[in-house]
Amino acid sequence: MQTTTMPAGALATATMHTLSFGAALGRMLRAMRTRRQLAGLDDRMLADLAISRADAMREARRAPWDTAPSDRRRRA
Structure with a gap:
């Protein structure tokens, strides 16, 4: 039986991509939960946060992978 070994650089890259995927998945799950x-x-709680119902619903409809901050000021 022949075994194959991965070059050290390739292993480091694979590990980095795995960690990056895990971090991205964590961000997506957190975004889904908080949205x-x-x-x-x-409405009272949203008013305390200075967020309109429309803004809250717009944020809640965002795709899980869309984790970049939104700029509410552009819509004002």
Whole structure:
């Protein structure tokens, strides 16, 4: 039986990509959870955060992989 070994650089790259994927997955899951929580806040709570119901719903509809900060000021 022949075994194959991976060059050290390739192993480091594979490990880095695995860690990057795990971090990205964590960000997506966190975004999904917090957006769901934001959508569940009542109007008084949203007002305390200076967020309109429309802004909260727009944020909640964003794709899980869209984790870049949104600029609400552009819409104002």
